[in-house]
Amino acid sequence: xxxxxxxxxxxxxxxxxxxxxxxxxxxxxxxxxxxxxxxxxxxxxxxxxxxxxxxxxxxxxxxxxxxxxxxxxxxxxxxxxxxxxxxxxxxxx
Amino acid sequence: xxxxxxxxxxxxxxxxxxxxxxxxxxxxxxxxxxxxxxxxxxxxxxxxxxxxxxxxxxxxxxxxxxxxxxxxxxxxxxxxxxxxxxxxxxxxxxxxxxxxxxxxxxxxxxxxxxxxxxxxxxxxxxxxxxxxxxxxxxxxxxxxxxxxxxxxxxxxxxxxxxxxxxxxxxxxxxxxxxxxxxxxxxxxxxxxxxxxxxxxxxxxxxxxxxxxxxxxxxxxxxxxxxxxxxxxxxxxxxxxxxxxxxxxxxxxxxxxxxxxxxxxxxxxxxxxxxxxxxxxxxxxxxxxxxxxxx
Numbered sequence: 001x002x003x004x005x006x007x008x009x010x011x012x013x014x015x016x017x018x019x020x021x022x023x024x025x026x027x028x029x030x031x032x033x034x035x036x037x038x039x040x041x042x043x044x045x046x047x048x049x050x051x052x053x054x055x056x057x058x059x060x061x062x063x064x065x066x067x068x069x070x071x072x073x074x075x076x077x078x079x080x081x082x083x084x085x086x087x088x089x090x091x092x093x
Numbered sequence: 094x095x096x097x098x099x100x101x102x103x104x105x106x107x108x109x110x111x112x113x114x115x116x117x118x119x120x121x122x123x124x125x126x127x128x129x130x131x132x133x134x135x136x137x138x139x140x141x142x143x144x145x146x147x148x149x150x151x152x153x154x155x156x157x158x159x160x161x162x163x164x165x166x167x168x169x170x171x172x173x174x175x176x177x178x179x180x181x182x183x184x185x186x187x188x189x190x191x192x193x194x195x196x197x198x199x200x201x202x203x204x205x206x207x208x209x210x211x212x213x214x215x216x217x218x219x220x221x222x223x224x225x226x227x228x229x230x231x232x233x234x235x236x237x238x239x240x241x242x243x244x245x246x247x248x249x250x251x252x253x254x255x256x257x258x259x260x261x262x263x264x265x266x267x268x269x270x271x272x273x274x275x276x277x278x279x280x281x282x283x284x285x286x287x288x289x290x291x292x293x294x295x296x297x298x299x300x301x302x303x304x305x306x307x308x309x310x311x312x313x314x315x316x317x318x319x320x321x322x323x324x325x326x327x328x329x330x331x332x333x334x335x336x337x338x339x340x341x342x343x344x345x346x347x348x349x350x351x352x353x354x355x356x357x358x359x360x361x362x363x364x365x366x367x368x369x370x371x372x373x374x375x376x377x378x379x380x381x382x383x384x385x386x387x
Contacts, residue, residue: 022346025353030328034349039342041349043332 012061012079012088020056023087024049035085042081052087096145101128104252104300105241106139106192108184112176114158117144120177120276124255124289127297140187144180146173162187171282178279178287181257185238188252189339195241195250196351197339202235202251202304203227208380209249209304211240211359212312213337216284219314219366222262225290226369227376229269234296235304243303244351247358253300255289263288308380309334309361312372320371322364322379330361 014020015037023034031049033042042048047068054064068075082088096113099121107130112118132138140162147157147170158176159166160183167186171179189197200213201224210232214220221237228234235251242249255276258266263278263286274291292300309330325333334352335341341348362379366372 023349025328025331025356027327029326032328032331034346036346036349039345041332041335043328 011091012083013059013091014052014055015086015089018087020052024052033082033085033087035087037086038084040085042085044078048078055088099125100130100132100136100138101125102130102301103128103184103254104236105250106188106252107132107137109138109141110143110180112144112180113146114144114173114176116173116176116277117158117180120180120289123273124276124291127294128253128300140184140191142180142183142187144176144183174277175279175282175287177276177289178257178282181255181289184254188239188241192241193340193343194244196244196341196344196348196355198240198242198334199238199337199339200240201237202240202249203232204235204304205232205380207304208307209235210308210310210376210380211249211306212310213240213334214312217259218312219262220312221257221259222265222314223312223366223369223372225256225258225262225266226269227373228256228293228296230373233299233304234292235300240306242306242351242355244347246303247306247351247354248303249306250303251296251300253292253297255291258288258290260285266290306355306359308376309355309359310376311361311363313363313365314367315365316367318365318367320364320366320368320375322362322375325361325363327356327361331356333361 017037023036025032026046026049031044031046033044051064051068055061079088096111097118098111101108101110143161144158145161146152147159151157156173157170158173158179159170160168160179198211198213200211201220203210203224212220212224224234224237237256239252240249270290276289279287311325311333331352334355364372364375
């Protein structure tokens with residue numbers, strides 16, 4: 001479960017309209033994620049792509065987050081960015 | 094002042110232009126003489142453009158020119174002395190805001206032996222100047238401003254239009270082109286001094302012929318640095334190309350698919366240059382090597 005400034009607790013899940021296969025690109029070092037909902041792109045490291053793949057496969061953000069570097073600010077910024085791009089969407093409990 | 098009408102074939106576009114301004118009429122006669130075409134009434138015209146005098150009350154003190162697209166005036170007028178440059182800027186705007194059958198990159202395109210280089214760079218990085226030079230070195234210039242990628246064939250089209258030179262590059266190019274190919278200089282524009290250089294005849298004659306992109310080049314003119322070329326990784330190239338594409342947001346998923354294909358089909362390099370001949374040699378060496386420089 002992700003803490004936020006919102007009063008209600010929520011999980012983050014992949015937006016149903018986001019297709020990881022169609023909206024990603026990667027080379028040996030970096031990945032590009034594209035959101036067809038906001039037309040934004042994000043250049044990121046490969047672990048971010050692996051995180052999204054795991055979230056896509058298992059739907060469990062806690063498990064998927066283990067793959068990301070542990071720096072709290074980095075993860076929080078990344079999740080915020082993916083929410084803004086509407087790749088991740090909050091699911092309220 | 095009598096209006097004169099022209100029909101111009103510029104790359105894949107047929108453009109009708111009407112103007113009552115002597116500066117524009119002389120410019121078209123000089124720079125587009127090989128693009129003029131006679132069309133029958135049923136020939137499809139892509140764009141109906143006009144460049145005319147501004148409001149009557151301004152003519153005595155500060156005469157102006159206004160650009161028209163389909164008889165509408167989309168921009169504020171500019172000083173009359175910039176009328177010919179305004180035509181070029183207006184036509185660029187018209188194409189980039191409506192030719193969405195193409196993936197349109199803000200980039201120069203040149204071709205040799207069927208292989209095209211797409212030179213993408215921020216304004217003022219030396220893209221047009223390098224293109225103008227390469228066009229004198231056996232490269233065919235397709236465009237110094239717009240790379241038009243066909244989403245189906247992935248071939249790149251240009252328009253064979255004049256090269257937009259700015260500030261110091263105007264004098265530099267006088268070493269390579271005859272005086273008659275340079276337009277009057279438009280002064281005090283938002284880009285400084287602007288001069289339009291007539292595209293080489295071979296470029297105009299083959300402006301409708303596309304080429305296969307094989308090299309993406311991100312350039313920067315750096316007078317105090319040595320010439321330097323290095324590979325750009327695919328993911329970073331993709332981001333760079335997308336940020337220089339006019340209609341990426343509009344094409345959306347199709348745009349992302351085209352950009353990915355373009356990156357997969359090409360090598361990408363970053364070139365810093367301070368010498369035209371060294372830049373040319375660096376580009377030639379990359380083009381000759383099937384897998385690029387490692």
